[in-house]
Amino acid sequence: MIIPLANRLQKVEEYYFSKKLQEIRKMNAAGLDVINLGIGSPDMPPAPQVVDALSHSAGQPQNHGYQPYRGTAELRLAISQWYQQVYGVVLDTDRQILPLIGSKEGIFHISMAFLNPGDKVLIPDPGYPGYAGTTKLVGAVPVSYPLDPANNWQPDWEFLDSIDTDQVRIMWINYPHMPTGALASQQTFARLVRWCENKRILLCHDNPYSLILNPQQPLSLHAIPGALKVGLELNSLSKGHQMAGWRVGMLTGNSAYIDAVVQVKSNIDSGMFKGIQDAAIEALQVAPTWHQAQDGVYKHRRALVQQLMDLIGCRYETNTAGLFVWGKIPEGQEVVSFADRILQEARVFIVPGLVFGDQGNQYVRASLCVHETRIKEAINRIKKLKNTIEA
Ligand SMILES: Cc1ncc(COP(=O)(O)O)c(C=O)c1O
The missing domain is CATH 3.90.1150.10 (Aspartate Aminotransferase, domain 1)
Incomplete structure (x- = not known):
């Protein structure tokens, strides 16, 4: 070098x-x-129709150019219908949904959009290593908060209520939780929404596992009253639709937050291949x-x-x-x-x-x-x- x-x-x-x-x-x-x-x-x-959709779309001469930064309108519509069907959540198709090239990139975009060097970020312990890595890459400081094994790996409230949150800007949560597989209750989500709103912390929920072996009705953070104001949610087709290598995810939330993320993302990538977006639409419509x-x-x-x-x-x-x-x-x-x-x-x-x-x-x-x-x-x-x- x-x-x-x-x-x-x-x-x-x-x-x-x-x-x-x-x-x-x-x-x-x-x-x-x-x-x-x-x-x-x-x-x-x-599902086979997903692969067929990709190959059909790839055969269309007009599908090989750059695509919109916010994804195609058809994909956003499919995401919005899927959110309504799976989570009972109604989102504004044009303003509250952003397709991503995998949710891992979304973690980075969110960090770039909302963190300054020295800001603090609450990271679940145990939790997905991507949150801390990205936090450090943007010069912010990860602060681990323990999940409580005695309480089905819900956040340890005694710890959260004891810390100084003045410099905390983002809190990451992830349920169904990786690596433990623990589920969150509506009460946990509601308490997190209230806590983050009081503390003026952006609550970021990472939700890629809700369709796999879930003994409960899949739960979105946005189903909680008031969540749209304080929270963003990442979702992914990697796990539940078996498309990890395709790199398709999504971010949902308040349009002001989404716009900020687009400001970052549009400076980094130039849209997602149309064939993958068309196939993702099929995947989101796959039968239960x-x-x-x-x-x-x-x-x-x-x-x-x-x-x-x-x-x-x-x-x-x-x-x-x-x-x-x-x-x-x-x-x-x-x-x-x-x-x-x-x-x-x-x-x-x-x-x-x-x-x-x-x-x-x-x-x-x-x-x-x-x-x-x-x-x-x-x-x-x-x-x-x-x-x-x-x-
Ligand atoms: C909790 C969690 N979040 C995000 C991701 C990244 O998923 P994607 O493939 O959508 O980038 C993973 C992948 O293992 C994960 O376990």
Whole structure:
């Protein structure tokens, strides 16, 4: 390199998974055949009509140019109809909806739009690592707030009420929660809306898991009275529609917030390929029976992953949503060496919960995005190892 790195890169490390997956690729290249239960990237394809829509749209000569910064009107309409159907929430199609190239980019746009260097951001612990990384990239300061395991991983109100929030501008929340799978109650959302309104904090809800194994009616933050004034919601087609690699997400909320995000986004990308937008419309219109069929597969896999957790002595909740099982490791174990031992000795990768924050230091996360034959193989490998782990 002939120039130094930007200062902001001194504050962020390469994304954990980006590093770990490199290690796994090396193990695989050495012939070790690692079973990767680490990543929440759905392994099943979207509904067939979604792929047909992409290929039809890609065949149209006029569809290859730049697209509108706010997405096509047809996609915004499909999103608005989907919000009404799934969450019972009515949004203004033109002003309160912004299609995104994945929700991860939305986390960055929101941070760019509303944070100045030195501002503070409340980040759930445990939680998705993207919130803290992005916060640091824009020169703001992540402040972890604990979720309470004794209260189904809802925010620890005693902690929140004890901190100085003068410099806090954004609070991230995410339910169904990753990595724990915990669900939020309407009461939790309502209390968060009131708290953020009083403190003048922008409440950002990240909602990509509401369509997967959800034992409750899917819940949007916007269903809470007053939420539109203080809150934004990210959503995604990555998980529930099995389109992670397509990069389609959305931001919904008050038009003033959306306009600010467009101000950032329009300086970064130049719209989303029309074929992907047309396919996303199909995906949003897929029948509930399609989602039920996917859930059937995930349910079966979850029972197997729970069996695997039993074998390694981990305890887990069963009334959860999303693509993971979150297991509490046996007393006296250190989580990174626990997970590393399983990787090295059984060639099964599960994620040490510390990656998601200090509160994850007694937990591991295993994904359901793996074919059942591979999960069964992982179980067999662990069975062979079981005696040594317990020793
Ligand atoms: C909680 C959470 N938010 C956001 C994302 C990013 O999703 P997308 O593919 O829409 O960028 C993920 C992906 O794993 C996630 O788990």
